[in-house]
Amino acid sequence: MPTNVKPEEKSVVAQLNFDTKTAKRVAWSEWEFTIVGPFEIEVCNASYGFKKRDHVYRVMIDEQGEPVSCTCKGFKHYHGPNDRVGKHMLAVAAVGGPTVLNAAVDFDPAPAPVKADGGCECDGHEFPCFECYRSGRRELP
Incomplete structure (x- = not known):
């Protein structure tokens, strides 16, 4: 199906490699994002309620605003070695979207x-x- 989207306007999510289970976990969770440095986003899974501070990780992005790594165990042991993004990285791209990604790229302390x-x-x-x-x-x- 032809689209009117220019190649440079394609969604970051469309360029990421993830499985259905990861997409569902992102959709079923509540997320909070904080830009903590250039190319660095703190991601909190707020679905854990009063224990949400136990579920905070850092997602690093590249100059194009694409998530490249995460500090969680899942990325280190499962997603990264399999060349897939984990739920925190997908949440930054899908839920945070261009606003969060561009803010992290343009961050100037x-x-x-x-x-x-x-x-x-x-x-x-x-x-x-x-x-x-x-x-x-x-x-x-």
Whole structure:
């Protein structure tokens, strides 16, 4: 069947190798995504409710936004050696989609603004910037 989709607009999911069982597990689960670094996405299976923090893994993607690896045991022992993506990688591509993938590709961690004298631009203000507060350099008033 002919389509109107250009080759460069093809879905990442269509390019991935996965089985039916993996697709069903992704569809039946609830997912949460956090961009934690350039090309790095934290994936949480929220279906586990209050135990969901025990089911958090990191999925790495390449420059084209395609998942390439995962920190879970399933990828290391089963999916990776069989040249297939696991459920966390498929969830990033199918559920997170282009929004999450593009955000991870374009991620640019902004460092705290630093003055020439080594201080921060927030030094002249009552409240610290997030980076100064997080690092413990400044406390809230």
